[in-house]
Amino acid sequence: MAAIQITDIKKKYPNLQALDGVSLSIEQGEFFGLLGPNGAGKTTLISIIAGLNRADSGHVSVMGHDVVTDYRAARRQLGVVPQELVFDPFFTVRETLRMQLGYYGLKKNDAWIDEIMENLDLTNKADTNMRALSGGMKRRVLVAQALVHKPPVIVLDEPTAGVDVELRQTLWKFIGRLNREGHTIVLTTHYLEEAQALCSRIAMLKAGKVVALDTTKALLEQVAGSQLKLRLSGAPLPDTLRPLQIASESSYISLRINHSNEIEPILATLRLAGCCIDDLQLEQADLEDVFLQIMDGGHK
Numbered sequence: 001m002a003a004i005q006i007t008d009i010k011k012k013y014p015n016l017q018a019l020d021g022v023s024l025s026i027e028q029g030e031f032f033g034l035l036g037p038n039g040a041g042k043t044t045l046i047s048i049i050a051g052l053n054r055a056d057s058g059h060v061s062v063m064g065h066d067v068v069t070d071y072r073a074a075r076r077q078l079g080v081v082p083q084e085l086v087f088d089p090f091f092t093v094r095e096t097l098r099m100q101l102g103y104y105g106l107k108k109n110d111a112w113i114d115e116i117m118e119n120l121d122l123t124n125k126a127d128t129n130m131r132a133l134s135g136g137m138k139r140r141v142l143v144a145q146a147l148v149h150k151p152p153v154i155v156l157d158e159p160t161a162g163v164d165v166e167l168r169q170t171l172w173k174f175i176g177r178l179n180r181e182g183h184t185i186v187l188t189t190h191y192l193e194e195a196q197a198l199c200s201r202i203a204m205l206k207a208g209k210v211v212a213l214d215t216t217k218a219l220l221e222q223v224a225g226s227q228l229k230l231r232l233s234g235a236p237l238p239d240t241l242r243p244l245q246i247a248s249e250s251s252y253i254s255l256r257i258n259h260s261n262e263i264e265p266i267l268a269t270l271r272l273a274g275c276c277i278d279d280l281q282l283e284q285a286d287l288e289d290v291f292l293q294i295m296d297g298g299h300k
């Protein structure tokens with residue numbers, strides 16, 4: 001059974017086809033990335049998964065429960081950290097978390113609430129009113145709220161947008177632990193470095209369609225090679241190497257290489273031409289290169 005099964009979802013807003021036939025199967029225990037530019041449809045898809053928005057057609061199930069016909073059971077399996085900071089300002093952090101448990105009809109579990117607060121560095125804010133928290137602290141509470149009923153599937157919609165380095169690290173450490181313990185994690189983020197480091201598999205959405213779906217490793221392999229950046233003196237870049245040149249920025253020349261065994265012949269050619277290498281850097285292609293290639297590509 002998939003953690004989240006999405007089958008041919010379509011959603012149209014008055015003037016826009018926000019989702020245009022999205023199908024995805026997210027397996028249990030995966031750390032899955034849902035990426036795409038602004039307006040690609042990520043939040044719309046998440047709100048359909050969470051039962052907050054209705055698709056025009058298609059089906060979504062969470063741990064085997066249809067999000068429409070079996071809404072309550074599906075919702076119990078899911079913890080969603082929304083993008084927007086929405087709270088009741090009159091409750092403290094602890095009260096907010098206790099109420100969330102009540103919402104799922106679950107008994108008070110202060111030990112688990114304490115553990116979540118501890119892991120998100122919220123312990124000393126437990127009795128502070130929500131309205132008195134900073135934006136970053138409110139975001140921690142949103143994460144805590146999503147976890148309070150111990151859902152097997154956790155969906156985070158841009159959880160690190162505008163938060164400081166410390167919270168990112170705290171958050172990823174905790175989410176990483178939950179993933180190792182078997183929770184399925186689905187993440188949307190515009191920080192591609194984060195997605196590359198954390199996600200084992202990635203789907204890219206563009207204009208409501210899935211335009212890439214593969215393991216992070218396979219996506220990285222599909223982008224052509226790496227860049228060899230050189231700062232030269234003594235002689236200009238020999239003509240035979242010019243076809244490899246992709247850019248020069250200030251004093252550096254960048255050459256595209258597909259395999260590390262191409263480096264030595266390049267260095268030999270430079271030596272023969274009388275070039276001195278003042279500096280040399282090798283930059284691996286990263287998820288940002290893949291993302292830009294796919295988004296600029298012929299997908300409509």
Ligand SMILES: Nc1ncnc2c1ncn2[C@@H]1O[C@H](COP(=O)(O)OP(=O)(O)OP(=O)(O)O)[C@@H](O)[C@H]1O
Binds near residue numbers: 045
């Ligand atoms: N309630 C709505 N009514 C009309 N259009 C909407 C509504 N909600 C979203 N849209 C539009 O649907 C498209 C998809 O929006 P969505 O928020 O799902 O994208 P996203 O991929 O999450 O973007 P971002 O990265 O900016 O959060 C956008 O063009 C958005 O303007």
